[in-house]
Amino acid sequence: MRDWDDAYANSAHIPGSDKMPGQWAERAAAYRAGLKDFRADIAYGAGERQRLDLILPDGDSKGLVVFVHGGYWMRFDKSTWTDLAEGARQHGWTVALPSYTLTPAARISDITAEIAAAIAKAASLVSGPIRLAGHSAGGHLVTRMLCDDSRLEPAVYNRIAGALSISGLHDLRPLLKTKMNETLGMTMEEATLESAALHLPRGHSPVTAWVGGSERPEFIRQSDLMANLWTGFDVPTRLVVDPGLNHFTVIDGLKDPSSPITARLIGLD
Template identity: 85%
Template sequence: MRDWDDAYANSAHVPGSDQLPARWAERAAAYRARLKSFKPDIAYGSGERQRLDLILPDGDSKGLVVFVHGGYWMRFDKSSWTDLAEGARSHGWTVALPSYTLAPAARISDITAEIAVAIASAAAQVSGPIRLAGHSAGGHLVTRMLCDDGRLEPEVYDRIVATLSISGLHDLRPLLKTAMNQTLRMNMSEAALESAALHLPRGKSPLTTWVGGSERPEFIRQAELMANIWTGFDVPTHLVVDPGHNHFTVVDGLKDPSSAITRRLLGLV
């Protein structure tokens, strides 16, 4: 019998991971203090956590990048990840970072709906093309925006020029066998509905699945699975297994304007 809890236990396999959340929050706060143009806590709904931050470039905006954080739909908020906007911001993009209601207060399907509203809200404030990125559970959420059940209105969806799912979860059915599902409260029907790999793509919007080469094998499998399946529907897909990175370091390159992951996100490769 496979140990599915261990398959998703990133922290247990990264030494010192218990210290990372405090470090992320401190790093993000220091970055916010240096920003010249920052619009915090813009409401996209009535819920307490239905808020997003906008990080603006120094000059004219080339368009909108939306980054959705992870945490297994149960942890964290936008405030821990502000510094990840720097790579895109330095290239002239406005970056939106939304928070969302966490499980168990919300089901995963509710969170998916919230992110669609958050993206639409940010898109109403920032003109131009849209690029989506998300990490872990956030990778799931941005990939769901590309599915055939039409979470976004056409005028928003049609502006999406690329999506980057970083260590994303695209088939949620194995999570039914984990202890975390006591909080997520998924059944098979919801797990299938929320699995992008089980949907048809809505169109041909390009998708990159990006994963660290030192991550748990399950995350590499999920990245390979999504890219493989949607390639069969003629979606331009690209799989990157980034050597040497674990589940937590794989997003660090988004802070660097010249990194491979930033260049992929912005279509500079």
Template identity: 85%
Template sequence: MRDWDDSYANSAHIPGSDKLPAWWAERAAAYRARLKSFKPDIAYGPGERQRLDLILPDGDSKGLVVFVHGGYWMRFDKSSWTDLAEGARSHGWTVALPSYTLAPAARISEMTAEIAAAIASAAAQVSGPIRLAGHSAGGHLVTRVLCDDNRLEAAVYDRIAATLSISGLHDLRPLLRTRMNDTLGMSIDEATRESAALRLPRGQSPLTAWVGGNERPEFIRQAELMANIWTGFDVDTRLVVEAGHNHFTVVDGLKDPSSAITRCLVGLD
């Protein structure tokens, strides 16, 4: 029988990964200290973690990028990822990074609603097109926003120019067979309902599923699945397997204005 815990165990297969969370936090804090235009902790709801940061470009804003962090819906917050805004910011985009309530305090369905609220709040403050990105669990959350049951008003949804799901999880049913579901508490009904790959898209907003070539095979399968299924609904989908990157390094290119992943995010490729 397949070991589903191992299928999703990124850290166990990346040497030195235990030191990464502290490094991410230090790197993000150093970046924030250098920012000229930074608006932290903007409330998008009443919850303690319902806060977002805005990173502004040096000149006029071309629009809004929203980046949603990962951590299996159980870990991290916006403060560890601020530096990932630099690529899009350098191209003139305002970047929003929301935190959201984590499990077990919230169900995944509630997190989906929170991210929709965060996007709507940021969109009310930044005009122009909206481009969504998320990593791992964050990739799941931004992709769910594109589904037929999403809670965004049409005026906001219609501004979404494209979505980038990085190492996203799009079929949650296998997670029912992992120990992490002791914390997530998903039933088969919720796992099915919250799986973007099992839902209809609301429209034809383009979607890119981006994944590292050195990731666990399950993450590559999840990316392939999402791109394949929504192609059948006439969504402009793209699959990118970036060679040489694991689950944690695959997002590093977002710091580089010239990287392929940044260019994809801001619509240059």
């Protein structure tokens, strides 16, 4: 019998991972302190966590990047990840980082709806093309925006130039076999509905599944699955296995305007 808890246990396989959340928060706070134009806690709904931050470039904005954080839909908020905006910001993009209601206070299907609302709000504030990115559970949430049941209005959906799912989860059914589902509370029906890989794509927006080569094998499988399945529906897909990177280091390149992952995010490659 496969140990599904271990398959998704990133922290258990990364030395020093217990100290990382504090380090991420400190780096993000220091980055915010140095920003010239930072707009915090813009409401996209009535809920306490239904807020987003905007990080603006120094000159005119080329468009909107929305980055959705991970944490298995159970942990973290936008404030931990602000510095990941720097790569896109340096290239002239405005970056939105939403928080969302966490499980068990919300179901995953509710969170999907919240992210659609957050993207719509950010899109109303920033003109131009939209590029979506998300890490882990955030990768799930951004690919859900491109599914046949997407809640995005056509005026917003049609602006999406691409999505970057970093270490994303695209088939949620295996999570039913994990202890974390005691918090997630998913049924088979919800896990199926919320699995982007089990949907038809709404259109042909490009999708990149990016994953670290040193991640748990399950995350590499999930990324390969998404890229493989949607290719069959004429969606331009790409699978990138970034050698030597784990589930946490794989997002570091987003801080670097010259990194390959930033280039992919903003459509330079």
